[in-house]
Amino acid sequence: MSDKSENYREQEHIPTSKVQRATKFFKTGAKVGGNYVKHYAKKMVNPNLTKEDLHASNAEDIYSSLSELKGSALKVAQMMSMDKNILPRAYQDKFMMAQYSAPPLSYPLVVRTFQKSLGTTPEALFESFTKSAVNAASMGQVHQAEKEGKKYAVKIQYPGVAESVSSDLKMVRPFAYRLLNMNEKELDHYMEEVEERLLEETDYVLEVQRSEEISQACSHIPDLYFPNYYPEWSSDRIITMDWIDGKHIKEWMLTNPSQEERDRIGQALWDFYNHQIHNLKKVHADPHPGNFIIQKDGKLGIIDFGCVKVIPEDFYQGYFSLIKSDLLIKEEELDKIFFDLGFISYKDTEDEQKYFKGVFRAMISLLGRPFHSESFDFADESYFMEIFEMGDRIGNDKMFKKSRQARGSRHGLYINRTYFGIYNLLHQLGANIKTTKPEWLVK
Amino acid sequence: MENQEENKVELKDRRTEIVEAYVHYVLEHGREPVSVFKFVKSLGMKEEEFYEYFTSFASIKSAVWEKIIDDTVRGMESQEVYQEYSAREKMLSFYFTLVEELKKHRSYLLSMYEGHLSFKRNVPMELKGFKEKFKAFSADVILEGKENEEIADRSFISDRYEDALWLETLFILQYWLKDTSPGFEKTDVAIEKSVSLAFDLMGKSALDSFLDLAKFIYQSK
Missing domain, CATH: 1.10.10 (Arc Repressor Mutant, subunit A)
Known part of the structure; x- marks a missing residue:
């Protein structure tokens, strides 16, 4: 009898996942703290020890706890891995791994999800359907299906993900403070935006609708391919679309494509984003390498419109005025934009205002550099090193660290992330791009 | 005739x-x-x-439960893919089908058992027939699991596997009664995770190797 109740007790605490996950996070938090202590202790003995060592051991611990979580925590890890300029380099590789390691759903649960949301089974709907997932997505998994000689990708959402978004984010918070070197206020300012996007991302009905809408609106751009979506085989938990055969950018690069080919793919990517941001004012805000597939016929397939940022008009005007080259923008105009976008505020002292204006000016002129000429070579390693260095330098500056202000509009979060993503992909491609921009900016 | x-x-x-x-x-x-x-x-x-x-009324209540499990087993076995399932997947499929059947009777079950604090400590009498049928089903699954080595055959302990799965069933019933998540998604997650744990515990593990070694050392002394 005793082993029975033993067994039961163990089962009893399994699904109270929130508590469990919280302890998991707590443990990691303690560990990370420990790493800092260890680091500074070591440093007293050996002053040559670099921060890189510390970051490496932190990344190890954080990764091992994040990899055991699904859903939004994974998503946050993903996001942090995307923002290369914010995260020190050692974190990146570890976090990149998180993108591919959530435990898969059992097949009976896949069947159940089908029955619950489509009222049928995968076998009844398709001629064949893979029993195990062929791909992991951050909030679900992908199966391959076949019907009448056609292949489909079927994405299935993990149950309970939508419900756990908010509580997961609350748990990520203490890490984010430490990792991103932000104070509480600053972080909350952005967390709201993240929560909103994540909640949208769990809404598969909206995703299908947006996928169709944006694919349609971008169909005129050459060298792009968008899969068809099948709303009749999709629901709030399932998305069915055409299967895309091809290679991801990394794999494709291994086939040694010519410079011409790489420029062509890169240009298609640039045009795709340029059209969305400046004409549609709605953007695929997840330029994660897994969402781009280069097909045999040389077209760039684009998937996953789960994360779409709608760009508010007033934000748009201010933000993109900043990419005007230094010569074109006037001092007063710049000041006004800085205040409007919340980079600086009246709460700042005069010294702070002056300092931050300087910092943001330098950042903008660096990040806006591709826009300042007709074309830009993203293969240029030194440009990216310059960005990293600047990020490091500013991040370590005392003046920057001690500021209690939240800086920058929350809308900028996803737009920045999108641009970093594009820059990164273009860099991977080593592409030379005609950096088109809207008319009003050139004048 | x-x-x-x-x-x-x-x-x-x-x-x-x-x-x-x-x-x-x-x-x-x-x-x-x-x-x-x-x-x-x-x-x-x-x-x-x-x-x-x-x-008595108790025997009517018992009939309701038996109908639930009969319909569950029938519904589950009518799925073609069921025959291809491993023991673990069969167990999962059973629970998923069960909660689907339970849903049809949710209001009734809630008015009968909402105040019932613990199914484990105080199993309602009328679950007797349900329990017998469940045990018959789980015995088959366990046997199959032993045959294809998903489940380790351990002396003494493996006789209690059925009891352990029954406790899991009670846990799931109770969890489902209290579940307020849309579409009872949390129950789905609870099923997925608890079945996973149960089969990991029943499967061959480090413990078996340890016992094996201990036995060897004891015998060769």
Whole structure:
């Protein structure tokens, strides 16, 4: 009898996942703290020890706890891995791994999800359907299906993900403070935006609708391919679309494509984003390498419109005025934009205002550099090193660290992330791009 | 012969009718009827006729549970893919189908068991028939699991596997009754994770190797 109740007790605490996950996070938090202590202790003995060592051991611990979580925590890890300029380099590789390691759903649960949301089974709907997932997505998994000689990708959402978004984010918070070197206020300012996007991302009905809408609106751009979506085989938990055969950018690069080919793919990517941001004012805000597939016929397939940022008009005007080259923008105009976008505020002292204006000016002129000429070579390693260095330098500056202000509009979060993503992909491609921009900016 | 058959059908209908009327009463009033006498009166039935089918309200409640598990097993086995499932997947499929069946009776079950604090400590009497049927099913699954080595055959302990799975069933029932998430998604997650744990525990693990070594050292002393 005793082993029975033993067994039961163990089962009893399994699904109270929130508590469990919280302890998991707590443990990691303690560990990370420990790493800092260890680091500074070591440093007293050996002053040559670099921060890189510390970051490496932190990344190890954080990764091992994040990899055991699904859903939004994974998503946050993903996001942090995307923002290369914010995260020190050692974190990146570890976090990149998180993108591919959530435990898969059992097949009976896949069947159940089908029955619950489509009222049928995968076998009844398709001629064949893979029993195990062929791909992991951050909030679900992908199966391959076949019907009448056609292949489909079927994405299935993990149950309970939508419900756990908010509580997961609350748990990520203490890490984010430490990792991103932000104070509480600053972080909350952005967390709201993240929560909103994540909640949208769990809404598969909206995703299908947006996928169709944006694919349609971008169909005129050459060298792009968008899969068809099948709303009749999709629901709030399932998305069915055409299967895309091809290679991801990394794999494709291994086939040694010519410079011409790489420029062509890169240009298609640039045009795709340029059209969305400046004409549609709605953007695929997840330029994660897994969402781009280069097909045999040389077209760039684009998937996953789960994360779409709608760009508010007033934000748009201010933000993109900043990419005007230094010569074109006037001092007063710049000041006004800085205040409007919340980079600086009246709460700042005069010294702070002056300092931050300087910092943001330098950042903008660096990040806006591709826009300042007709074309830009993203293969240029030194440009990216310059960005990293600047990020490091500013991040370590005392003046920057001690500021209690939240800086920058929350809308900028996803737009920045999108641009970093594009820059990164273009860099991977080593592409030379005609950096088109809207008319009003050139004048 | 023909006559007998007809009689049987009628017998069955009458039985179902009583069960349905009982469930209906509970749904309408939020509690059991006061007495068999009052209950049959509303049915326009004589009390002695009632006793031909059931001995008490408890046996009606038992019939409801048995219908749930019968429908579950039938629904599950009607899925073609079921035969290809491993033992672990069969168990998962059972629970997922079960909660789907339970859903059809949720209001009834809630009014009967919402206040019931712990199924584990105090198993309702009327679950006896349900339990027997579940054990028959789980015994098959365990046997199959042992055959394809998903489940480790351990002396003494493996005889209790069925009991452990029954406790898991009670846990899931209780969890589902309290679940308020849309579409009972949390119950799905609870099922997925608890079955996973159960089969990991029953499967061959480091513990077996440890016991094996311990036995060897003990014997070779």
